Amino acid sequence: GEGFAGRLLAIHGNNADIAIHVREAGVRVSGILFDLGWSTIQGEEADRGLSFSEEGPLDMRLDQTTGETAGALLERVSESELSEILSEGDEPLAHPIARALVQARKSGRLPRTTVDLAAFVSGVYYRKGFRRSRRHPATRVFMALRIRVNREYENLERSLAGSRLVLEEGGGRLLVLTFHSGEDRIVKRTFRQWVSEEAADYLFRKSLSPEKEEVLQNPRSRSARMRGVTFVGG
Incomplete structure (x- = not known):
């Protein structure tokens, strides 16, 4: 809508190419959120x-x-x-x-x-x-x-690597919302590696899950897990 004019840039592309998209758009990014759930509208x-x-x-x-x-x-x-x-x-x-x-x-x-x-x-x-x-x-x-x-695991690994390129120099936060154990394992392993390299710090140690009330209202959220890290910047 008009209320978002100049504030929203929509790009049709693969999130695995996030570093390329950010560079071509010429914008500074201080935070990234990946919601790995696929659209209910698409599913229908x-x-x-x-x-x-x-x-x-x-x-x-x-x-x-x-x-x-x-x-x-x-x-x-x-x-x-x-x-x-x-x-x-x-x-x-x-x-x-x-x-x-x-x-x-x-x-x-x-x-x-x-x-x-x-x-x-x-x-x-x-x-x-x-x-x-x-x-x-x-x-x-x-x-x-x-x-x-859809090469989802491969693209997730590339998305995480690209996000590090985008956020590492200037600093920023990366949050990833997964809906499957395979996705969560990749994110957990990658974040652990980054923290061990002192490239990033955890925003929260354990993954966050929806409360019982949310699951009752939205059963599809039951498998959701969120993990996050922050990059201090160079």
Whole structure:
């Protein structure tokens, strides 16, 4: 709106390139906040393939102007690579699901839509004796594929490195809000390394989590973790 004229600069790009964006914009940055949650609005768009609540293509790209789709990924990866991808998403049945998908691909029965993939994964769970769960069996599979398609772990590491370049000289604060244990491990490890190098100090020692009241009002916040560091500046 007009109230933000001259105060807001919107850039379409990857946060992994934050140092480049800041340099090209010619601005001074004293604080950075990364919210690693993906947009609920995007998730509700069936053609993005991020959810199995509605039928859509196996896309899963957050930026649909670039990159490989989840469907294309499933068409080419080996069983061992697919198992590794699913394991990175903390999928407990990574090996049998990967094996079943590769076998389905060989016989021309590879799932082509979000609903088909969700049903396929549910079938693997059922055959393995899992009958009831509060979480849909395909939840972690979809998350793992989304993480790999969008190179989320790789981009997070680049984002953190770029943020250090931006903030280290002049000083400033970096806050990161994660929603998955894999993301949190990367942030925790990186911050620990920076503190050991005396490049930064913790804003708070332990990660911050939402209060029970917030989780009741917004169940999607239950897995949120925030960590922060400050750079003194050179």
